[in-house]
Amino acid sequence: MGDPTNVPAGWYDDGRGRQRYWDGGRWTEHTAPLEYAAPTGPADPAGPGVPSEPGAGADATRPYDSAAIGDGSVRPDRNADTTPFAGLPTGGPGGPPDGPPQTNVLGVIALVVAAVGFVFACIPFVQVVGFVLLPIAFVLALVALFLKGRKWPAITGLVVSVVGGIVGAIVFAVVVFGVVGRAVDSGVLEGLDGLAPSVPVDPTDGVEDPNGAEPDDGPTGDGSAGGEVLAFGETMVWSNDVSMTVSEPEPFAPSGLSAGADQPVDLVFTITIVNGSGANVQPVVLTRVTSAGVEASRIFDVGAEGGQVGIPPTTAILPGDSITWREAYSVADAASLELQTAPSFEYEVVTFTDLAP
Incomplete structure (x- = not known):
């Protein structure tokens, strides 16, 4: 045998x-x-x-x-x-x-990070989050390609991160050129004042005083709203009947999903724009807040009670419509606040404050 x-x-x-x-x-x-x-x-x-x-x-x-x-x-x-x-x-x-082929865990992580970064890269004003996540996903996907296991998650993550970067750059360019184009078309960059704030003007402004006093040049009109200061809760109306209201600040409790709360006091403002004109208003709101001479930090919180906080609107406001949102800031002193804002670059900036004029 x-x-x-x-x-x-x-x-x-x-x-x-x-x-x-x-x-x-x-x-x-x-x-x-x-x-x-x-x-x-x-x-x-x-x-x-x-x-x-x-x-x-x-x-x-x-x-x-x-x-x-x-x-x-x-x-x-x-x-x-x-x-x-x-x-x-x-x-x-x-x-x-x-x-059977093993699961490439790092490749899956790279794909998830790339997908989240792609979404943020397509949203104006929060694209910085996408531009941070996409390079991370790209590096993770490259490393995952050399590990054992299925390669398709790593390859897909690599493609999504690259495409996301390209799409994000296109969206950023469209927003910037769109804003600049509207500013040029409206004459803002040429010094036109058709959308200047509705501020009463003294007819004697700029006229030399016979007693030798220095003339009053009136509002500066340089975009800083030098002569237009309102208290929180009041409403600013521009010459085309577009108005903006900033509420009095309220205490804000950031959630675990927030970012930017790095100063002693956290406050939230409710901002409303009403379009009383006969044309659409495309909001491009860039708000600046200072407290006791210190620049405040904007808080982004997608898990805030009552809805997300910190992301300004991007949808056009039709004639007769309005839009309301909330912006939160981390400040050094709640008793010394100045907030400068405007509906877009086409409007002169106005200052809201709790300081006595």
Whole structure:
């Protein structure tokens, strides 16, 4: 009787119309379609090194029969057709099959970060978040490409991070050029004052006083609203009947999803723009807050009670409509506040304050 261990590990016909992997001592659970060349030549009843069983006759019809052994497994039997290994599939003995591909965890993380960064990169005024996340996702995806496991999450994350950067740059350019274009079309950059605040003007302004007093040049009109200061809660009305109201500040409690709360006091303002004109108003609100001579920090909080805080509106305001949102700031002193704002670059800036004029 031949020794079964002489049969090398590899893929063999298991006698059931398919090939199965033989590990050198027993059949494994790994199977594959049967693909081997049909045997040719005379039968060789006792090939060297091939296990055989008593009673194996010349009427065997396949290269290997599945003969049960004591532990319940099966082993290759004697070759009764041609050569010792005529039952081998094309290519001869091979290595054991690989296991299922592993999940590339870093690639999945890169893909998620890239997707979040892509979303933020498409939103004006919060694009900085996307521009921070996208490079991180790009680096993570590159590293993940060299790790074991499925490659598609890393490749997808790489593509999304690159496309997100391009789209974000396009959105930023469109917003900037759109704002500058509207400013040029309205004449703001040429010194036109058609949208100057509705400030009463003294007819004697600029006229030399016969008693020798210095003339009063009136409002500066330089965008700083030098002569127009309102208290919180009052309403500023421009010459085209577009108005803006900034409420009195209220205490603000940032949530765990906030960013920017880095000074002693956190406050929130409610801002409203009413379009009383006959044309659409595209808001581009850039607010600046100071407290006791210190620049305040804007707070962004998507988990704030009552809705997100800190993101100004970007939707055009139709004639007769209004829009309201909240902006929060971290300040040094709640008793010394100055807030400068305007509906867009087309309007002169006005100052809201709690300081006595």
